[in-house]
Amino acid sequence: xxxxxxxxxxxxxxxxxxxxxxxxxxxxxxxxxxxxxxxxxxxxxxxxxxxxxxxxxxxxxxxxxxxxxxxxxxxxxxxxxxxxxxxxxxxxxxxxxxxxxxxxxxxxxxxxxxxxxxxxxxxxxxxxxxxxxxxxxxxxxxxxxxxxxxxxxxxxxxxxxxxxxxxxxxxxxxxxxxxxxxxxxxxxxxxxxxxxxxxxxxxxxxxxxxxxxxxxxxxxxxxxxxxxxxxxxxxxxxxxxxxxxxxxxxxxxxxxxxxxxxxxxxxxxxxxxxxxxxxxxxxxxxxxxxxxxxxxxxxxxxxxxxxxxxxxxxxxxxxxxxxxxxxxxxxxxxxxxxxxxxxxxxxxxxxxxxxxxxxxxxxxxxxxxxxxxxxxxxxxxxxxxxxxxxxxxxxxxxxxxxx
Ligand SMILES: Cc1ncc(C[n+]2csc(CCOP(=O)(O)OP(=O)(O)O)c2C)c(N)n1
Ligand SMILES: [Mg+2]
Numbered sequence: 001x002x003x004x005x006x007x008x009x010x011x012x013x014x015x016x017x018x019x020x021x022x023x024x025x026x027x028x029x030x031x032x033x034x035x036x037x038x039x040x041x042x043x044x045x046x047x048x049x050x051x052x053x054x055x056x057x058x059x060x061x062x063x064x065x066x067x068x069x070x071x072x073x074x075x076x077x078x079x080x081x082x083x084x085x086x087x088x089x090x091x092x093x094x095x096x097x098x099x100x101x102x103x104x105x106x107x108x109x110x111x112x113x114x115x116x117x118x119x120x121x122x123x124x125x126x127x128x129x130x131x132x133x134x135x136x137x138x139x140x141x142x143x144x145x146x147x148x149x150x151x152x153x154x155x156x157x158x159x160x161x162x163x164x165x166x167x168x169x170x171x172x173x174x175x176x177x178x179x180x181x182x183x184x185x186x187x188x189x190x191x192x193x194x195x196x197x198x199x200x201x202x203x204x205x206x207x208x209x210x211x212x213x214x215x216x217x218x219x220x221x222x223x224x225x226x227x228x229x230x231x232x233x234x235x236x237x238x239x240x241x242x243x244x245x246x247x248x249x250x251x252x253x254x255x256x257x258x259x260x261x262x263x264x265x266x267x268x269x270x271x272x273x274x275x276x277x278x279x280x281x282x283x284x285x286x287x288x289x290x291x292x293x294x295x296x297x298x299x300x301x302x303x304x305x306x307x308x309x310x311x312x313x314x315x316x317x318x319x320x321x322x323x324x325x326x327x328x329x330x331x332x333x334x335x336x337x338x339x340x341x342x343x344x345x346x347x348x349x350x351x352x353x354x355x356x357x358x359x360x361x362x363x364x365x366x367x368x369x370x371x372x373x374x375x376x377x378x379x380x381x382x383x384x385x386x387x388x389x390x391x392x393x394x395x396x397x398x399x400x401x402x403x
Contacts, residue, residue: 021058160189179217197330
């Protein structure tokens with residue numbers, strides 16, 4: 001996770017986003033915890049929810065919603081990140097505590113974002129993996145159609161259609177149909193941001209597969225932006241011996257990377273030294289670091305690095321070419337089961353949650369409060385009110401009625 005530091009000025013976007021990222025991680029985990037462990041459960045039915053899937057994509061969603069998105073943009077959020085989206089809408093004043101406390105309950109916030117049930121603040125319903133992703137491409141083609149046929153006010157701004165996708169969504173066939181169809185119609189202004197945690201529902205994704213995606217997208221006229229390493233790792237790679245460290249991580253199989261992430265700094269050190277104990281450059285990089293610092297360095301992937309993410313997204317706004325971002329992430333980042341192979345439906349225990357609450361500076365009984373535990377609540381409120389996406393799309397919110 002990004003390190004919290006004071007917000008020094010109104011323009012200190014990164015510091016504000018870092019605080020928001022933590023709040024979203026907290027609220028999404030709490031929403032699921034509340035539904036499973038605290039709320040009365042009369043029929044004993046399993047409630048569920050996916051804390052690890054939420055944690056995986058929190059930084060990406062922070063960067064998009066609090067820096068990049070404009071009111072007219074339309075977003076399909078991967079199904080299991082529903083709680084993060086509810087928490088974002090809550091910070092924007094578009095979601096209530098009652099609904100979030102009723103997650104997965106009749107009348108409560110939906111587990112998977114649902115335009116029919118959650119309301120029109122949700123742009124696309126996404127329960128079936130792959131569908132929301134493909135929809136963004138078709139929606140963009142539809143935008144071209146209605147503009148070409150004079151069916152909308154030409155002065156209204158064009159929307160960008162963005163899918164925040166789980167990597168296993170790329171297993172779905174309709175994605176490829178959408179790619180072909182988009183190519184036929186020269187689709188523009190679509191982004192697919194893949195939360196590339198290399199973990200699916202019940203497995204670590206094979207390394208071989210992802211090499212294929214870049215070529216596939218490029219053949220269909222897309223740009224592919226690899227967001228692999230964060231700023232701290234890039235700085236380490238630039239030092240003497242850094243290229244060996246980069247080569248080592250590049251070669252590290254997905255399953256080993258995930259397992260070491262779960263085991264933490266001491267395991268990372270042991271694994272690196274087993275291969276590179278004689279490299280003076282590598283030793284100079286890792287020896288001065290504590291286990292915690294080493295763990296944090298080795299997990300500094302670009303998909304969790306707000307600076308790397310915002311830089312790449314801002315650069316991409318300069319073109320309308322469809323773009324796929326492969327953002328390397330860790331499933332469960334910032335939570336005790338980060339990287340664990342069985343973490344998909346894993347949930348923090350009551351004790352782990354209590355420790356997490358202390359870390360987040362949240363007082364018992366104040367868990368739902370928007371700015372609880374934040375060092376500079378007023379600066380944050382001003383920041384959130386001022387982000388472009390906070391402006392309602394229409395006087396009715398994000399609902400768009402036919403004229
Ligand atoms: C069409 C369809 N098939 C299967 C599922 C069951 N399912 C739920 S999540 C998931 C995969 C999740 O992996 P990923 O997309 O990588 O998301 P992550 O949780 O890792 O972020 C699957 C197959 C589904 N929701 N929809
Ligand atoms: Mg995944």
